[in-house]
Amino acid sequence: MADKVMVDNQAIKKRRSFREWKEDTARRLDIWSRKKPARRKFWLNKTLYLMMIPYLALFFLFTVLPVLMSFFLSFTYFNLLEAPKFIGWSNYLTLLLDDPIFIIAVQNTLIIAIITGPLGYLISFILAWLINELPDKLRAFVTLIFYAPSISGGAITIWSLIFSSDIYGYANAFLIKWGFIREPILWLQTEKYILPIVIIVQLWMSLGVNFLTLIAGLKGVDRSQYEAAAVDGVKNRWQELWYITLPNMRPQLLFSAVLQISSSLGVGAVTTTLAGFPSINYAGHTIVNHLQDYGGQRFEMGYASAIATILFVSAIVLNKLIRKIIGKVGS
Amino acid sequence: MAQAKKAKLTAAEKAQLKEDKKALRNAKRAKSIDSRPFAEISTIKVHRRSKKKKRINRSVGGDLVLFFFLCVAGILSALPLILVINNAFKPLDELFKFPPNIFVRNPTLDNFTDLSVALANSTVPFARYLFNTVMVTILGTVGHVVIASMCAYPLAKYKIPGGNVIFTIIVYSLMFPAAVTSIPNYIIFNWLGLIDNPLALILPMIGSSLGLFLMKQFMSQVPTSYIESAKLDGAGDFKIFWTIVMPLVKPAWITLIILVFQSLWNTQGAMYIYREDFKMVSYALSQIATAGAARSGTLAAVSLIMITVPITMFIISQSSMIETMATSGLKD
Numbered sequence: 001m002a003d004k005v006m007v008d009n010q011a012i013k014k015r016r017s018f019r020e021w022k023e024d025t026a027r028r029l030d031i032w033s034r035k036k037p038a039r040r041k042f043w044l045n046k047t048l049y050l051m052m053i054p055y056l057a058l059f060f061l062f063t064v065l066p067v068l069m070s071f072f073l074s075f076t077y078f079n080l081l082e083a084p085k086f087i088g089w090s091n092y093l094t095l096l097l098d099d100p101i102f103i104i105a106v107q108n109t110l111i112i113a114i115i116t117g118p119l120g121y122l123i124s125f126i127l128a129w130l131i132n133e134l135p136d137k138l139r140a141f142v143t144l145i146f147y148a149p150s151i152s153g154g155a156i157t158i159w160s161l162i163f164s165s166d167i168y169g170y171a172n173a174f175l176i177k178w179g180f181i182r183e184p185i186l187w188l189q190t191e192k193y194i195l196p197i198v199i200i201v202q203l204w205m206s207l208g209v210n211f212l213t214l215i216a217g218l219k220g221v222d223r224s225q226y227e228a229a230a231v232d233g234v235k236n237r238w239q240e241l242w243y244i245t246l247p248n249m250r251p252q253l254l255f256s257a258v259l260q261i262s263s264s265l266g267v268g269a270v271t272t273t274l275a276g277f278p279s280i281n282y283a284g285h286t287i288v289n290h291l292q293d294y295g296g297q298r299f300e301m302g303y304a305s306a307i308a309t310i311l312f313v314s315a316i317v318l319n320k321l322i323r324k325i326i327g328k329v330g331s
Numbered sequence: 332m333a334q335a336k337k338a339k340l341t342a343a344e345k346a347q348l349k350e351d352k353k354a355l356r357n358a359k360r361a362k363s364i365d366s367r368p369f370a371e372i373s374t375i376k377v378h379r380r381s382k383k384k385k386r387i388n389r390s391v392g393g394d395l396v397l398f399f400f401l402c403v404a405g406i407l408s409a410l411p412l413i414l415v416i417n418n419a420f421k422p423l424d425e426l427f428k429f430p431p432n433i434f435v436r437n438p439t440l441d442n443f444t445d446l447s448v449a450l451a452n453s454t455v456p457f458a459r460y461l462f463n464t465v466m467v468t469i470l471g472t473v474g475h476v477v478i479a480s481m482c483a484y485p486l487a488k489y490k491i492p493g494g495n496v497i498f499t500i501i502v503y504s505l506m507f508p509a510a511v512t513s514i515p516n517y518i519i520f521n522w523l524g525l526i527d528n529p530l531a532l533i534l535p536m537i538g539s540s541l542g543l544f545l546m547k548q549f550m551s552q553v554p555t556s557y558i559e560s561a562k563l564d565g566a567g568d569f570k571i572f573w574t575i576v577m578p579l580v581k582p583a584w585i586t587l588i589i590l591v592f593q594s595l596w597n598t599q600g601a602m603y604i605y606r607e608d609f610k611m612v613s614y615a616l617s618q619i620a621t622a623g624a625a626r627s628g629t630l631a632a633v634s635l636i637m638i639t640v641p642i643t644m645f646i647i648s649q650s651s652m653i654e655t656m657a658t659s660g661l662k663d
Contacts, residue, residue: 038492047568048485055482056497058538063504066515073515080514123404130401140649144642145405148412151593151641158411168427204408209590213545216582219652220552237393251548258544262506291510301514308511315506 074305084302091306102307104282105290108195109265112286115199117264120206124256127207128214129241143215150208156273159201163187163274191283194275198284201270208263210256217252221245250326257322265315268292287311412638419443419635423628442632449619449629455608457615464612467529468595471536475591476584479542480550484572486543487550488558498547501540513602520603531603532611536595542587549583550576585648593641613637 033043042049074091076084095102131142144151162170165186172184187193225244234240246253268288271277275284278293287307295304413433418426420438450457486494516535517526525531553576561571577584599614616633619626 041492045485045489045491045568048489048491051481051569051572052485052491055478055538055543058478058534059482059501059504059540059543060538061519062516062535062538063512063540064500065519066512067504067507069515069518070511127401127404130397137650140646140652142401142405143649144645145409145412147645148642149408151638151645158414161414170433207408209541212586212589216549216586216652219582220549220580251551255544255548258502258505259541265506266508268510288508288510291508295511295514301511304511308508312503312507316503319503319506 070301070305070308073302074309076302078301078305080299080301087302091303092310095303095306095310101282101285102287102290105285105287108282108284109267109286109288111195112199112202112267113264116202116206116267117260120203120264121210121257121260123203124207124211124260125214125253128211128218129245131215132218143212146207147211149205156201156205156270159197159204160188160274163197165189188275189280191281194271194279194284198267198271198274201274202264202267205270206260206263209259213252213256213259214249217249218245221248254323254326257326258319261315261318261322265311265318415631415634415638418631421628421631426627426631442628445626445629446619446632446636450615453615453619455610455615457612459608460610460612460615463529463609464596464598467532467598467600467611468592471533471595472588472591474533474537475539475542476587478537479539479587480546480577480580480584481572483543483546483550484576485568487547488553488555488576501543504540505544517602526603527606527609529600529604529609532595532598532600536591542591545587546580546583549580553579582652585652589641589645589648592644596641597637 029043033039073084075086075088077087077091078084127146131139131146134142164170164172165184165188167173167176167184169184169187171187172181175181176184185193187197221244225248226240229240229244234243266288267286268291271279271284271286271289272292277289278285279289288311291304291307291311294300294307410433417433417435419442420435420440422437422439422441425432425436485491486498520526520531525534557575557579558571561575566574597613598611599617600611601614604610616637619629619633
C-alpha cells in the first residue's frame with residue numbers, strides 16, 4: 001500500500017518535473033531569442049515552423065532526396081547491380097550527340113507539347129469558365145462528364161478500342177460502314193497516324209487537374225466585382241473575362257500552367273498504351289518513353305537520369321517563360 | 332428588344348424581393364452549415380449564393396453558341412464513359428460484334444459473375460485487397476490534405492526566411508519526371524525498412540508537391556485582413572489556419588481530395604509491396620484482367636468497378652463545393 005502511494009507520488013513528481021522542465025526550457029529559449037532580432041522572429045513564429053516541419057520532412061525524404069540522387073546518378077554508369085561508376089559528362093554527351101532516337105523523341109515530344117500544351121490549357125479554361133455559370137447541381141454533373149476521361153487511369157484503353165486495327169475497332173467499323181474506306185486502316189501501326197492520334201487523345205485527357213483547379217478558382221472570384229464592373233461599363237462576357245475573371249485567378253492560372261507544362265512534356269503513358277512500346281519506327285517515341293526504355297528495360301539508370309535531368313531543365317526554362325506571360329494577364 | 336430588357340428588369344426586381352424574404356432563412360442556414368467564428372461571413376456567403384441568379388452582361392446569342400459548344404465537347408468526353416458502362420454489361424459476342432454497337436443490346440451480368448468466380452479463386456480474400464486500398468487511400472488523402480495545407484499556410488501568408496526558396500523547390504519538383512525517381516525511392520524505402528509496408532505508398536503521397544502548390548495558390552487569395560483581425564482577437568496561428576483559412580479555401584481542398592483519392596485508389600503499388608496480402612485492389616483486378624481476349628468481358632467489368640468509387644466520391648465532393656468568400660467582402 002505504502003509502496004503504491006510512493007510510486008504515485010513519484011509519477012506525479014516526474015510529471016510535474018517534466019512540465020517544469022518544459023516551462024523552464026520555454027523561458028530559457030525566450031530569453032535566448034531576445035538576444036538577436038532574427039532569433040526573436042523565429043521564436044515568435046514557432047507555431048508556423050512547427051506546422052511546416054511534417055510536410056517538409058516528408059517532402060525532403062521522398063521528393064528532394066530521390067531527385068538529388070538521380071542528379072548524381074546522371075553522372076555515373078549505374079546498372080543496378082554494380083555500384084555506380086562516375087563517368088562525368090559522358091551520359092549527356094552521348095545523349096545529345098550520339099543518340100538519334102533521343103533526337104526523334106525530342107522532336108515528337110516538342111510536337112505533342114506545342115500542340116497539346118497551349119490548346120489543352122485553353123480548352124480547360126474555356127470549359128471551366130462555361131461550366132461555372134451553371135447551377136450548382138448541374139455543374140457538378142457536367143464537371144463529372146468532362147473530368148470522366150481522367151477519373152480512371154484505364155480510360156485510354158477505350159481509345160485503343162476505337163483505333164483498333166481490325167474491323168472491330170470503332171473508327172474502322174464506322175469508316176467502312178459509311179464507305180470511306182474498304183479495308184481497315186492499321187491506325188496505330190502506321191507512322192503517319194500515330195502522332196495525330198496521340199495528340200487527339202492527349203487533348204482529350206487534358207481536362208484533368210488543371211480543369212478542376214480552374215473550376216475551384218472560378219468559385220473564388222467575387223461576384224460583386226462583376227456587378228461593379230457592369231456599372232463601370234464592362235459590356236460583355238469577354239471584357240468581364242479579361243478585366244475581372246482572369247486577373248482574379250492569377251494564382252490558379254499559374255498553377256495550371258505549371259501542371260500543363262509538366263504534363264505536356266511528360267507525355268508517355270498515352271503513347272505506350274496506344275502505340276505500344278516501342279512504337280513502330282519510334283513514330284510515337286517521346287522523351288519519357290526513351291527514359292522508360294533505358295530505366296525500365298535496359299537498366300542503365302545513369303543514362304535514364306541524364307534524360308530526366310534534361311527534361312527537368314527544359315521544363316524549368318519553359319516555366320520561367322510562362323510566368324512572365326501570366327504576369328501580363330489583364331493589364 | 333426593349334420588351335426583353337423590361338422583362339429582365341422586372342425579373343431582377345423579383346429576385347430582389349425574393350432575396351429579402353430569404354435573408355432570414357439564409358442567416359439561419361448559415362449558422363447550421365458551419366459553427367465556425369465569423370458567422371457573419373457565412374451569412375453573406377449564403378446570401379450571395381442566392382444573388383448568383385442575377386445575370387449581368389449575358390447575351391442570348393452568346394449563350395446559345397457556348398451552350399452548343401459545351402454540348403459537343405460534353406458528348407465527346409462522355410463517350411468513353413458510356414462505353415465503359417455499356418461494355419461491362421455486354422455479352423462476349425456483342426463485345427466482338429461487327430459493326431460494334433456503342434449501346435448494349437442484351438444486357439447481361441455474365442461479366443460480373445465471371446469476375447466474382449475469378450476473385451473467389453484467388454488465394455487472398457478479396458476483402459483483404461479492398462481493406463488495403465481503402466486504408467491507404469483514406470490515410471493518404473487525409474494526411475496529404477491536412478499536412479500539405481499546414482505547410483502551405485505559412486508559405487502563403489507569412490514572410491518566412493527561406494520561404495520563397497522552399498516554395499520554388501516544391502514547384503520545380505513537380506516537373507521532375509517520376510519515372511526516374513522510382514529507383515532512388517526504392518533505395519530510400521529499403522533504407523527506412525518500408526518495403527512491404529503500406530506506409531511506402533502513404534508517406535510519399537503525403538509529401539508530394541501537388542497539394543502544397545495548390546493550397547498555397549488558393550491561400551494566397553485569402554485577404555490578410557481576416558488573419559490580422561483574428562490575431563487581434565487572440566487566435567493562435569494554428570487556430571487561424573484551421574478555423575478561418577481552411578473553410579475559406581474549401582474549393583481548393585475539395586479539389587485536392589478528389590485528385591489524391593483518385594490517384595491512390597488506382598495505385599497498384601507493385602513496386603514496393605511484394606507481400607500478397609498487402610497488395611491493392613487495382614493490382615488484384617489487373618492480374619485477373621491480363622489473361623487475354625477470353626477475359627475481355629471481365630476486363631470491362633473491372634473497369635466499371637474501378638471507376639465507380641472515384642466517380643461517387645467526385646459527385647459528393649463537387650456538389651458540396653459552393654462559393655466561398657475568399658476574395659469577397661473585406662478588401663485589403
